[in-house]
Amino acid sequence: MAQNLILCQLCEKPKEIKWKCFNCDLVLCQKCVNKHSKFSGSEDHCIIDFKQVGTPKNLDIIRKFNLKNIKCGIHTEENCTLFCIDCKTPLCSFCVIESTHKNHNIDKLSVVYSNQLSELKDIQERIQQNLPDIRKSVRESDATSDNYHEVIERIIQREKELKERVTEEAAKLIEELDKLIIPSKGDFIEEKQKIQKVERKLTEANKEIDSALKSHQATSVLTTYGRVRKDFQLNMNSDNIPLEQKFTLIVPDSLSINFGSIKKCPILKVINTYETNLPVIRNLKSLQDGTLVCYFNKNDDDFYLSYSDEQGDKYIFKNELCVTSSTWPPTDMTVTDDDMILLTNGTDEIQCLNAYDENLKAFEWDDMDNEPGIHTFKLDGIHSFKDKILVGFEEYFHHIDDDHLEGTETKGVLIIYNEDHNELVSAFEENRYRLIKLGDSRGESVICIIFKLTRNINGDINIIFDNDIAVLDCNFKLKWRWTNFNHHHFLDIVTTSTGLVVVADGSSIKVLSIDGDFLTSIGKQDNILHVYCLHIDKSGQLLVGCKSETDESAKIHRVKILD
Known part of the structure; x- marks a missing residue:
């Protein structure tokens, strides 16, 4: 024992x-x-x-008793009961009658002590409130610096691989990288050093105040107060010099004269997270007045269309309308410029709803005698812009006899030329459409199921098929293709006003350049989980619809893209 x-x-x-x-x-x-x-x-x-x-309460008691026993430095037999404000020193009653402190501001030692103790605690509280933000700024600037030097090292390594032929090109790229630092490399380094200096001073002051407040000696409070500055800069104003900047070096797969290129990576910031009253959000779009519209399933059979009402940090979806289909649930949705809501469901139907009339209609594309068991036409991804509607289609000819090949299929894009979305059906009746066939099962097919599609600022068509992204030019020729190597299927795709391609694969959101170069991603590290859909709202911010982990309240994250 x-x-x-x-x-x-x-x-x-x-x-x-x-x-x-x-x-x-x-x-x-x-x-x-x-x-x-x-x-x-x-x-x-x-x-x-x-x-x-050692408790704070008893430390105060001990210091107060200690305060009564502070000995005068001149009259050593006397205890100090007064304090000279001008000289910042404790005094005994004999000190005040001497000429040294004549006409000085004198106050009771206990009063000065109480005031200074209270102010020291207030200074420490303000330091502790602002120090995390200062440290965050330091971490961001460190991350930018580390990233900057990492890219420099990759550039230098690339320079060694290509030897003398590209030395001049390497110098040009480093100069280009320096120019991307806003406003300049020198100003950025100076700003970084400034906030690091502020951090060191605040850390030292916090440590010194903490030591005084834990001390048994009242003089520690008095002397510390005299040394600690009261005019600390407790926040950083770096509006003109962003502290968080990232870059990447894009290089070709093989050693060639093409040295590579510098691209600035966009920064994705989650600025708000909204709870909803839905278990999952399958698709998300905006009406002209900014109202969000989505479809979702309450169970395995029924799908509903609903409109949102923003209430603080919640999106309440109401005015539910059941979306019926003879065979399949909705696969994609788009909203036209005149607020017509169009849905596809993997059949030959396009369902059409006027957002204000709540009158759901279904139009069937009846081209080429759609005979059951012989010829099947399926519509998947859909996207509306100006006076056109793009629809991804699959056309199947099933085996019937020797004159038909078993399982023959064609993939493509259906363009509907439709100046009046209220008369969508007439676009088929008057042949105001065009089929673009992209490949069939007997040849080398570039595109599989066109699950989602949209357009970018150049008018190119961006397509999701399985775990790949493909971009077709205005002549429907393949410009580039990007594969998701983590084998997660892409679920949604949007493009920004600056040309970025943003895609969701369930576990994360990935951002590609307009040329198909991977730039950055966001996901679990920012508490974004189970991503189902993406949408660029009227303000240009990214909305991310996620499935609820509890099957009760799905989340919508609002993400600002800084590029």
Whole structure:
């Protein structure tokens, strides 16, 4: 059994120590503390529960008793009861009658102590409130610096691989990287050093104040207050010099004269997260007035169309309308410029809903005698812009006899030329459409199922098929193709006003350049989980619809893209 090795300093017996007298500097057992209280002059001694000596409450008590026993530096037999504001020093009653402090501002020591203690605590509280933001700024600038130097190292390594032929090109790229730092490399480094200096000063001051507030000596408060600055810069204003900037070096797959190129990576910031009253959001679009519209399933059979009402940090979806289909649930949705909501469902139907009339209609594309068992036409991804509608289609000819090949299929894009979306059906009746066939099962097919599609600022068509992204030019020729190597299927795609391609694969959101170069991603590290759909709202910000982990409240994250 462990032994108590601490002796009572009065009876000198190894009893349990209960108390400490700071005037006598003794540790006492319970029996001896009663004896001590009978000593002459012990009535005002500071006696504290030994186990509570270091607590903030008792530290204040100890310092107050200590305050009464501060000895005058000149009249050594006297205790200080006053404080010279001008000289910042404690005084005894004899000091004030001397010429040294004539006409000086004198106050009671206890009053000055209380005021300075309160102000020191307030300074520390403000430091502790602002220090995390300062440290975050330091981390962001460090991350930018680390990223900058990492890219520099890759450039230098690339330079070694290509040797003398590309030395001049390497210098040009480094110069280009320096120009991307806003406003300049020198100003950025100067700003970084400035915030690091502020961080060091605040950390030192916080440590010094903390030491004073934990001290038993009242003079620690008084001397610390005299040394600590009261005009700390507690926040950083770096509006003109962004502290978080990232870059990447894009290089070709093989060693060639093409040295590579520098691209600035966009920064994705989650600026708000909204709870919803839906278990999952399958698709998300905006009406002209900014109202969000989505479709979702309450169970395995029924799908509903609903409109949102923003309420603080919640999106409440209401005005539910059941979306019926003879065979399949909705696969994609688009909203036209005149607020017509169009849905596809993997059949030959395009369902059409006027957002204000709540009158759901279904139009079937009836080209080429769609005979059951012989010829099947399926519509998947859909996108509306100006006076056109793009629809991804699959056309199947099933095996019937020797004159038909089993499983022959064609993929392509259906363009509907439709100046009046209220008369969508007439676009088929009057042959105001065009089929663009992209490949069939007997040849080398470039495109599989066109699950989602949209357009970018150049008018190119961006397509999701399985776990690939493909971009077709205005002549429907393949410009580039990008594969998701983590084998997650892409679920949605949008493009920004600056040409970025943003795609969701369930586990994360990836951002590609307009040329198909991977730039950055966002996901679990920012608490974005189970991503189902993406949407660029009227303000140009990215909305991310996610499935609820509890099957109750799906989330919508609002993400600002800084590029």
